[in-house]
Structures are given as C-alpha cells and as structure tokens.
Amino acid sequence: MTKHIRPLRLGALPEGMRRALRGAREKRGWTQRELASRVGLTQTHISGIESGKIVPRYDTLLELVRILDHDLLMVPRALVPVVQSLIRDHMQPDHKDDGEERALYADDADNEESSEEPRDEV
Amino acid sequence: MTKHIRPLRLGALPEGMRRALRGAREKRGWTQRELASRVGLTQTHISGIESGKIVPRYDTLLELVRILDHDLLMVPRALVPVVQSLIRDHMQPDHKDDGEERALYADDADNEESSEEPRDEV
DNA sequence: AAATTAAATATGACAAAGCATATCAGACCA
C-alpha cells in the first residue's frame, strides 16, 4: 500500500475553493488572462491554481481572492459555523447579485483531520 | 521615482497575522519546535514564517492556523466587517478563555493597495 | 460541411522561493 509517512499537506487547493475561484471569475466574464493581468499574475499560474496542479502561496491566493471581491480571514474555530451561515445567507436568492456564486469558502471537507489528536484545551 | 512596475505581492505575511500566529503559539506555551512537530513542519520553517522571511504556501498556513484552533475562510468583502466584529466580540474580556489572544485575523492594514486602483465593482 | 481564423486554456522548460536537514549562537540552570 502506498502508506505515506508524511501527508505532505494538501497537494492542491480544496476543491470547493477552486470552484469558488473559477466561478467568481466566470461570473464576472473574465478570462484567465484577463484576471491574470488584473491581479498581476500570469495566465499559466491561474490555470495551474484552478486546475489544482499547484498550491499557491498565501499572498498569491490573497491577491486572487481580493480581486474577486472576497477576503481571507483567520477565524477562531468556534466561530466558523456562524461565519459560514452568514456567508450562505449573504448569497441567498434574495441577492440576485451574487445568485450565481456557489458555496464559496475554504471548507474543511478536503482535509482529513481524522488523524489529528484533539489538542488540549485553549 | 521608484515606480514598481510589479508590486510582487506582499513579501511576507501581514504583520498582524504573524503576531497572531506567534501569540497563539506562545499562549499555548509551545515552542517553535513543539508547534512544528505538532503540525508536521520544521522549526526552521516556523521561524521563517513568524519572522516574516518567507510567505508560506496556502496549505502550510492552513495547517498552522488550524493547529492553533483557527481556520482560514474565504469571505465576501461585504461581510468582512461583520465577521471582524464577530471575532472581536468572541475574544472580549467576557470570555476569559481567549482573553490573551490579540487581535487575530488577516486584516487589510498591511496591504498597500494604494497604488492599486480600487475598482472592484462587480 | 470543411477550412480558416481567433480566443481560451493547458503543457513544457527554466528561474525564484518555499521548505527540509544540519548547524550555530544565546539564555538559563545545575
């Protein structure tokens, strides 16, 4: 069996986030090249990120996220569900504006914290 | 005139986030080495990140943030202030638990989008 | 319908930076 001694972190962005990025780009009618030039990256780079071939640096992802009118926030775990529902609310059918965006945020789904030991108390 | 043709992203993590990371680590009484072994990184790496010498990849930062009982969320810009105050609330003196944590989240403060045209109208 | 043209995305090779291993300098204590 391919028993990875070391999980090597993710290997790619969470799929949910990749879809969110691509969705937000397409929603604006921007091509990869258009987005790339706006944010100061290259089209190749965008392609690699969206297709999951590379995990961008934090600052790179931040640029991308911001150009797409979002932000990356460091949220205490206890607040994550609240924020999530806030986000879900925000793109409810009411707001026709954002109606097209799918569930967008970095969900935990792709990370296996199964082997994680529930760390000590705060 | 030092007219940067290309801003080269950040160059380091926002100082606020670096302080938050280091603060959260120290709050737990962990050394860089201890944190490193817990999260599967190296002490060298942690040092470089906290001191601002390197900008970690997204997945690396995510591991760090999660071990410190936080998460990285992709939030629509319109909701950022709300979430921020939520976070501020959460670590208000009321909660003696988190009383020690400083302002922790990725604030925009350290990014100079001054040269960037703020045209983000959808 | 086939061919041609153009645009959007994906693929390859090189340079830059993250990340790992080993080591070092300082602080603290026995």
Add this chain to the structure above:
DNA sequence: TGGTCTGATATGCTTTGTCATATTTAATTT
C-alpha cells in the same frame, strides 16, 4: 563549565511562479 532549551542561520532539494508554445474550442467564410 557543561548541559539543555530557545530561536536564528547556511546549504540543498522540491515546488511555485514566469516565459514561450501547443492543444482545444468556437465563430466565420466560402
């Protein structure tokens, strides 16, 4: 003085990120 524990530094390997090119897809013309 030695020993241990802390964070920082030096050297290589791996991956990101850039430049140039190929492949796919769609629209237009004949």
